[in-house]
Amino acid sequence: MSLHKCIMLRCILSTLIGFVAWAPPVFASRGPFLEQIDKTTWTFGNDLWNVTQEEVYASKLYFLGSGLVGSAAGHYMGYDGENNFIWTSAVITSRGEDYIDVAFSCEEGELHWVIFDDLAGAYQYFINRALPDLSILRTLWRLDPKLFLDGRTYLRDEPLPDFALYQNATKVQDETWQLANGSFITKYDFSDYVRERDFYGIYGPSFGSWYIHPGTDYYNSDHLSQTLTVHRESATGNSVQLNVVQDTSHFRVGEKVAQPAGKIWGPWLWYLNDGTVEDAKWQASEELAKWPYLWLKDTAYQSRGGVAGQLTLSDGRPASGAAIFLGDTDTSRRPSVQGRNYYYTAQADREGRFSLQDVRTGTYGLSAWSNGGALADHHHLGRGNHKHLPLTWIVPEKAKRLFTIGDFGKTALGFRNGGPPYQHGISDQSPANLTFTVGKSEASDWYYAQSLVGTWAVKFGMDHQALMLGGDAGSATLSLSFAGYSQSTAMDITINDQLLGSLGKDIFASDPSLYRSGKTSGEWRFVQYNIPWRF
Numbered sequence: 317m318s319l320h321k322c323i324m325l326r327c328i329l330s331t332l333i334g335f336v337a338w339a340p341p342v343f344a345s346r347g348p349f350l351e352q353i354d355k356t357t358w359t360f361g362n363d364l365w366n367v368t369q370e371e372v373y374a375s376k377l378y379f380l381g382s383g384l385v386g387s388a389a390g391h392y393m394g395y396d397g398e399n400n401f402i403w404t405s406a407v408i409t410s411r412g413e414d415y416i417d418v419a420f421s422c423e424e425g426e427l428h429w430v431i432f433d434d435l436a437g438a439y440q441y442f443i444n445r446a447l448p449d450l451s452i453l454r455t456l457w458r459l460d461p462k463l464f465l466d467g468r469t470y471l472r473d474e475p476l477p478d479f480a481l482y483q484n485a486t487k488v489q490d491e492t493w494q495l496a497n498g499s500f501i502t503k504y505d506f507s508d509y510v511r512e513r514d515f516y517g518i519y520g521p522s523f524g525s526w527y528i529h530p531g532t533d534y535y536n537s538d539h540l541s542q543t544l545t546v547h548r549e550s551a552t553g554n555s556v557q558l559n560v561v562q563d564t565s566h567f568r569v570g571e572k573v574a575q576p577a578g579k580i581w582g583p584w585l586w587y588l589n590d591g592t593v594e595d596a597k598w599q600a601s602e603e604l605a606k607w608p609y610l611w612l613k614d615t616a617y618q619s620r621g622g623v624a625g626q627l628t629l630s631d632g633r634p635a636s637g638a639a640i641f642l643g644d645t646d647t648s649r650r651p652s653v654q655g656r657n658y659y660y661t662a663q664a665d666r667e668g669r670f671s672l673q674d675v676r677t678g679t680y681g682l683s684a685w686s687n688g689g690a691l692a693d694h695h696h697l698g699r700g701n702h703k704h705l706p707l708t709w710i711v712p713e714k715a716k717r718l719f720t721i722g723d724f725g726k727t728a729l730g731f732r733n734g735g736p737p738y739q740h741g742i743s744d745q746s747p748a749n750l751t752f753t754v755g756k757s758e759a760s761d762w763y764y765a766q767s768l769v770g771t772w773a774v775k776f777g778m779d780h781q782a783l784m785l786g787g788d789a790g791s792a793t794l795s796l797s798f799a800g801y802s803q804s805t806a807m808d809i810t811i812n813d814q815l816l817g818s819l820g821k822d823i824f825a826s827d828p829s830l831y832r833s834g835k836t837s838g839e840w841r842f843v844q845y846n847i848p849w850r851f
Contacts, residue, residue, distance in 0.1 A: 348416040348431035350408055358406045360418055360429065364436045365588055367391065367429075369420065372400050377459075379436070379588050384523055386460030388554040393427055393455040395447065395562075396572075401427070412611055427455070428583075430611065436589060437526075439609070441582030442561070449572040451655075453562035453581065457518075457525055464518040464525065464555035467546035468593060469508045471736050476518070476546070477501040479553035489831065491550060492740055500740040503547030503556075504833035507567070507738050510535045511661055515600040516545045517587075518555045524591040527559050527584060528600045530607035533676060534561060534581045536655030538641045538683075539663075540726060540837050542567045559584070564653045567829045568839040573655040580617060583609055608674055616676065624671040627664055627684055629694070630710045634668035636690035638709075639726075640682070642672060647681035652839055663687060684709060685726065692723035718792060719776050721752060722759040726840040728799045734764030738833035743767040751775060764835055766805070794845045800838025802830035809845065816845040 350360040356371045361378075368376035374391035377384045394400035401422040410417040415432040424447045430439035440455065447453070467476050481501055485493035492502035508516070510532060517526030535541060543563040547556050561581040564571050585603050589595045608620065623642060627635035641651050642660040657678070664670045664684070686694050694711060728734035733742050746763040748770030754777075766772060794816065796809070806820035829838025 347414075347433050350406060350416065350418050352406065356403075358420075360406070360431065362431050362433060362435070364434070369403065369406070371402050377457075379523065382523070384459055384463060384525070386462065388460055388552070389458040391455065391457050393442070395424075395450045395453045397452070403427075410613065415611065430583065437585060437587040439583040439585050441580055441584070441612070444575050444577055444579045444581075446577070447575045449574045450562065451565040451570050451572045452560065454558055454560040456559055457557040457586075458549065458552075458554040459518065459525060459557065461548070461553045461555045463520045463523050464557075465520045467506050467516075467518050467555075468596075469506055469516040469545050470512055470514050471508050471738070472506055473593065476548040476555060479548065479550075482548075482550045487550075491547065493550065494741075501548075502740045502833060503544060505738045505740060506545045506547055507542055507833060508545055509540065509542045509836075511539055511541065515587075515596050517596065518546050518557045519591040519593070519596075522591055524587075524589045524593075524596060525557055526587040526589070526596045526599070527557065528587055528596075528603050529584045530600070530603040531583075531674070533658040533660060533674075534579075536562055536564055536573070536659060537568075537653065538643070538651035538659070539639055539661040540652070540840075542834070542837075559586075562655055564655045567827065567832060567834055567837075568652040569825045569827045571653040573653065575656065578616075579657075580614065583612060619677040620674045621677060622671065622673050623660075623675050623680075625669070625707055627668040627670065627707050627709055630708055631713070633690075634666065635664050635684060635709055636666050636668060637687050638664040638668065638670075638684045638691060639687040640664055640670045640672070640684050642675065642680045642682055645679055645681045647683055651683060666690075682707070686724050688723035688725040688727075688729070692725070693717060693720065694724060715793075719754040719774075721762050721774070724795075724797060726797070726799060727837045728764035729836060730759050731762050731764040732760055733835060735836050737835075739835065740831075740833045742835060743830060749773075764799075765830055767830075792847045794847055796843050796845075798824075798841040798843075799836070800827055800829040800834065801841055802826055802828060802838065811847060816847070817843075819843065 345363050348362045350358060352358050358369045359366055360369070361367055365377065365379045367374045372392055373389055375385060377390065392400050401424060403420045403422050405421045407419055408416045409419045415430055418429045418431065419426045425445040426443045428441050461479065465475055467474065481495060482493055485495050485501065488494050492500060492504065494500050513529060515526050515528045517524060519525070543560040543566055544558050546558065549556050564573055587596060587599055608617065627638060629635055640662040643651055643654045644657060658676050660672045660675055662670045662672050686692065722730045733745060743765035744767060746765055746767060748768035750763065750772040752762055752773070753775045801824040803826050804821045806818065808818050809816045824841055827839035
């Protein structure tokens, strides 16, 4: 046992001593257990913690003798809003030498809690039986706000907004409020990219509740998939810890996706401790080393292999730094809303090589695209169902580049105010009018978002000879890449006061990324205009 873990255990022991005098009855040493109280109430846990589950809500949670729910709602699970599951039975489906697997059943499927002898928390996974087409699937804890004061993701570690702030604030949208000083508080500021996570949760000076996802193949969509994590509930003040394992709506043009019977989301670890972030970090590293978990005796879950290859562009370049996505066999379906099966992401190295480990046995479609860097000049998407490696990514013949603003990719990184952290209202800092001069201005002079009525202009000097690119009697192509489009913005694209085209809600369906604190990406769009030299 490391010195770090010894210190953490001593701290937990002192907490136990501090609470045992006033705690509710603590079960004698018995290890993992499930006990039915009445037709719709069960208690389960181990010697460190126990949960009381009712038809919908787990309204009681005790850890080392202390109640952590208080007057909050506790734990529950559901899909698409408040379609919360109604649990009808609970049974121990399997046992090991040091654990039990408890399955709570509802009409839609089974939520499993895998409880080990001395683990503070439980592994969870959900098996689909009869879910409808959906966009959101989540579990969550609503815990005592007096005990859980702070929220932590890989992007933020700070106090949750004080409940008192909401009392005199103006609500501007769902769970988003403007204070008298003009600043905003919103649950979306704690969002993150699901495949970038290490661990996240809510904590205070004595307790912490964490979610650790060492595997991410049950998350939908590609490497830009993002969703909610933690927040303050404005109506009650509860400290909320979300575990959204399916989300094809919050930061993209939403779609509901059919789910096959037998699909498993998870397992992930719900972990309790004394509120020490370093201990949660240590536990996350332990889980990563153990994943995929050997105790889950499911043939499809355990049947895994690897995928490795090298991707080369047809113009001879290696696909350096390309984003690699292993997803649905129907590669015509945009990656942002793929969510029926299991998904894997990687980034190619300098030579275009990539490797994906612990891939579930199955048939997949492979897609790749520029992630900036060496492919910053390339917009074409490579995709298909490939059986042979290495792969060649067919791209158009390379043409002379006249000018570019920023690296080509699917994000707003590199532009003014673009990129993390999530923050509401920052688009208001963008000017109504902006002039970018090719050869003088930098990409950082271009703002990540335009929200005020005005004109953004690009000035460049170009003569007829410069436009003679060969083969097309002198023409150029204007390519526009949008990392997201929200609400009803209307854009006229002109060159020398001549209209090339108009973009707006009749062309682009709105995605909510911008007004939900997103400053990096939403639903990617791409358009091109042919420009004859006689403009």
